[in-house]
Amino acid sequence: xxxxxxxxxxxxxxxxxxxxxxxxxxxxxxxxxxxxxxxxxxxxxxxxxxxxxxxxxxxxxxxxxxxxxxxxxxxxxxxxxxxxxxxxxxxxxxxxxxxxxxxxxxxxxxxxxxxxxxxxxxxxxxxxxxxxxxxxxxxxxxxxxxxxxxxxxxxxxxxxxxxxxxxxxxxxxxxxxxxxxxxxxxxxxxxxxxxxxxxxxxxxxxxxxxxxxxxxxxxxxxxxxxxxxxxxxxxxxxxxxxxxxxxxxxxxxx
Numbered sequence: 001x002x003x004x005x006x007x008x009x010x011x012x013x014x015x016x017x018x019x020x021x022x023x024x025x026x027x028x029x030x031x032x033x034x035x036x037x038x039x040x041x042x043x044x045x046x047x048x049x050x051x052x053x054x055x056x057x058x059x060x061x062x063x064x065x066x067x068x069x070x071x072x073x074x075x076x077x078x079x080x081x082x083x084x085x086x087x088x089x090x091x092x093x094x095x096x097x098x099x100x101x102x103x104x105x106x107x108x109x110x111x112x113x114x115x116x117x118x119x120x121x122x123x124x125x126x127x128x129x130x131x132x133x134x135x136x137x138x139x140x141x142x143x144x145x146x147x148x149x150x151x152x153x154x155x156x157x158x159x160x161x162x163x164x165x166x167x168x169x170x171x172x173x174x175x176x177x178x179x180x181x182x183x184x185x186x187x188x189x190x191x192x193x194x195x196x197x198x199x200x201x202x203x204x205x206x207x208x209x210x211x212x213x214x215x216x217x218x219x220x221x222x223x224x225x226x227x228x229x230x231x232x233x234x235x236x237x238x239x240x241x242x243x244x245x246x247x248x249x250x251x252x253x254x
Contacts, residue, residue: 016115021071026058032125035254040139046076049230085231130155148176156253163194166203177210184214192224
């Protein structure tokens with residue numbers, strides 16, 4: 001088992017084709033080199049809990065870049081959030097988040113992804129070579145898209161309680177399966193309206209047909225957002241299962 005390291009936390013900026021994205025950077029103390037990990041947030045944005053997730057990965061020996069995916073709408077935090085989000089009692093939150101989320105099209109997100117990967121690779125102390133990605137909710141979709149868009153720069157990608165991974169639209173992420181060279185892991189929530197059983201099946205068949213190394217598990221009793229301890233969707237057992245799967249993937253990769 002990897003010994004936890006002291007974590008150094010900083011803020012960095014990433015120049016993109018549309019401006020400058022602010023980002024949180026967590027890294028182990030010391031010169032390294034350490035493998036790079038790109039962390040894609042969920043739709044609630046960068047906040048203390050997501051930063052703590054980046055810290056936990058960094059403590060295991062990785063340099064973690066957590067970009068503000070909604071930088072076109074301002075610096076993080078883009079949304080004013082309560083300390084604890086109860087999805088059942090705060091429907092007005094989705095009225096604020098929805099339009100911002102919808103504005104991040106796959107085209108824009110993948111243009112940004114190239115800048116994020118380039119910035120991560122250029123950080124002093126990051127080991128040469130491709131990076132790993134982990135993503136949550138919308139971030140899981142972006143992780144899959146990024147693995148297919150930049151196959152030479154992504155060696156592993158994980159997605160947890162992701163949605164809309166294998167839809168019937170022309171821009172569905174699963175349609176990039178033939179381009180993916182990374183190893184993939186998915187921890188699906190079995191109570192997730194954004195990823196019905198037919199999409200899970202469609203995704204698995206597409207990845208298998210393309211010869212992609214992957215593993216997908218459905219976490220029983222888990223809801224969409226099960227890793228998010230600052231929300232009502234959190235499930236401690238599923239969260240710990242996610243950490244075990246993620247670190248196993250990273251240890252196999254690097």
